[in-house]
Amino acid sequence: MTGSDSKVTAEGSEAESSEAAARRVAIVGAGPSGLFAAQALLGQEELPLEVDVFDRLPTPFGLVRYGVAPDHESIKSVAQALARVFDSPKLRFRGLVQFGDDVTREELLAAYDAVIYAAGASEDTRMNVPGESLPGSRSAREFVAWYCGHPDATAQDLSGVTSAVAVGVGNVALDVARILTRDPAELERTDMPQPVLDVLTTHTVADVWVVGRRGPHHASFTTKELRELCALDGVQVTVDAGAFEGIDEADLDRRTRANVDVLRQAATRVVPEARCRLHFLFWRRPVAIEGDACVRDVQLERTALDAQGRVVGTGDISTLEAQLVLRAIGYRGVPLPGLPFDLERGVIPNREGRITTEDGHPLPREYVVGWIKRGPIGVIGTNKSDAAETVRLLLADLADTPRDDAEDRALLDLDRHLAERGLHPTSYDDWRRIEAAEATRGEGFGRASTKIEAWAELLDLVALDRPGGPPTPADRDG
Structure with a gap:
């Protein structure tokens, strides 16, 4: 073996070791609070991480896409800044996954080292x-x-x-x-x-x-x-x-x-x-x-x-x-399946982002950001500092967990688990396909883009090359 071959092998082994040491974090909710949390996780260099962001919609950005009035284009441009987090090879968007129905709390905890809930406040x-x-x-x-x-x-x-x-x-x-x-x-x-x-x-x-x-x-x-x-x-x-x-x-x-x-x-x-x-x-x-x-x-x-x-x-x-x-x-938050909930405040009980029981006892490896954490207050930018607070605690908790302890806990292969049940999450590339179709539709009306609002059309767009074909709109009602 040449010296060059030895170097390649050594570098490859080091990369594989680093890859193996990466902790896995799931974020439930692809709105501003969830994506700000992803930015904070991937923007640090303390721990190697891989992050999956789940959402029940095939489109990311949450209230930036579906809560900011269309005539406020300057605010909607926040989506462009948030989209940059998807440039990281360490981040995956997993759309069309309904928490509680398609994937449970127990399954996420079995598949990831930590879970962040960014569910927002969906009830008025x-x-x-x-x-x-x-x-x-x-x-x-x-x-x-x-x-x-x-x-x-x-x-x-x-x-x-x-x-x-x-x-x-x-x-x-x-x-x-x-x-x-x-x-x-x-x-x-x-x-x-x-x-x-x-x-x-x-x-x-x-x-x-x-x-x-x-x-x-x-x-x-x-x-x-x-x-x-x-x-x-x-x-x-x-x-x-x-x-x-x-x-x-x-x-x-x-x-x-x-x-x-x-x-x-x-x-x-x-x-x-x-x-x-x-x-x-x-x-x-x-x-x-x-x-x-x-x-x-x-x-x-x-x-x-x-x-x-x-x-x-x-x-x-x-x-x-x-x-x-x-x-x-x-607005008010609504309870998430299996998680504690403060009915009076409409939030998941927590201390600075660490989820606790109703009695105040911390729950390991579970965190919360955004409106479901603090209530429906603040503007979009408020979620950035809010997410940073939670991520600091999450990173500290992961750093305090010895790597061998984490390795002893075999992580569930969630992709395979979902596929065995006929569920195939959409990707960021699928979202880009929707985005391109909206631009094409907009051209027909003399606009830069026109939103596609019908479930059937969205599902048709993300069904291309997808095993099992598209889910039906009824499948998403749960």
């Missing part, structure tokens, strides 16, 4: 008022999923709707209000599915109400979002009389003061021959939604703060005519 908070279940009373989450092209979304019918109410004073309420008041021609350059554009182009909504139970200085609007909404062409903005009474701007932080200023200025701007009207109604809360076969009006009660600073009703009731009510008062 209800108002719990009479009439909330009437047709026309919906979740803003459902409305957002529809105009973002989520394959699970229910088509939204706006026929006959002339007045719509968004309940809530956060960015989700601003988003749905903006989509309903923006000139549809401006939405045609986005990647909205064509059926959604067809509805928005022909709707007859003339009045949109944003209703909050506190004052404008309590709203959680992002100033940039609020300013954009209040400056839309052809939209007359009104703010109810008395909304600014009692506000001491000296006591406000920078963001809140800016929000109040935006609303004050918008209320003084007169828009001749306005296409539609946008009304901000503060110090009101819905107490009933009325109608026979569908929503007819909303009963609103004037609110105030009691001596302890709590919102209370005053008994002053008014009626607001509306055919559509969208509640945007918050």
Whole structure:
């Protein structure tokens, strides 16, 4: 054997040894929090790692793809930054895998050295008022999923709707209000599915109400979002009389003061021959939604703060005519099969990302990031520091686990296990096939891209060269 051959063999042995020493981490959820966690894992040099990211959809990016309004292209560009993590040969995307049905908690723990749950918050908070279940009373989450092209979304019918109410004073309420008041021609350059554009182009909504139970200085609007909404062409903005009474701007932080200023200025701007009207109604809360076969009006009660600073009703009731009510008062996490859950907070109990039992005892090798960790607070970027906190603890735990102990625990070959059950996860290449098809569809409409929103089409695209053919949409309902 030559010296060169000896060197190659030695390097190969070293590489194989390094490869064998790599720890395996699974991430359940391919949204921002899960992908930020993957970035943090693969961006460190303390431990060699291999990471698999699972999602029940064949598309990664979660709320960046299906929760950010299509006309906010600057925010959606976050997906481009997140996509760079898939350049790593140490990362695999495993789509069309439903946690709890296709793969269990026990199977993941048998196949990986550590598991991170990044499941988000998929349930909306209800108002719990009479009439909330009437047709026309919906979740803003459902409305957002529809105009973002989520394959699970229910088509939204706006026929006959002339007045719509968004309940809530956060960015989700601003988003749905903006989509309903923006000139549809401006939405045609986005990647909205064509059926959604067809509805928005022909709707007859003339009045949109944003209703909050506190004052404008309590709203959680992002100033940039609020300013954009209040400056839309052809939209007359009104703010109810008395909304600014009692506000001491000296006591406000920078963001809140800016929000109040935006609303004050918008209320003084007169828009001749306005296409539609946008009304901000503060110090009101819905107490009933009325109608026979569908929503007819909303009963609103004037609110105030009691001596302890709590919102209370005053008994002053008014009626607001509306055919559509969208509640945007918050999201909640839902329990994951086999994992502990804090029903009151809607999160998986944890300490800085380490999952614990309801009694506070840490569970080895299981971690959590994102909204299912901390609740539905913060913006997309908040998930980066949140993920970094969890990953630091995970790496410390792995480093404290002797390698021989890990080797003694034979890891389940999950790919083979799934294949034996007829399940074949999709890959990042499959996602790129969907992305290319959306670009091709967009060309037909004179746009850069148009979302494919139908399950059947998505599954057909990822079925190419796939053993067993495509799963059916019914297969994904679980």
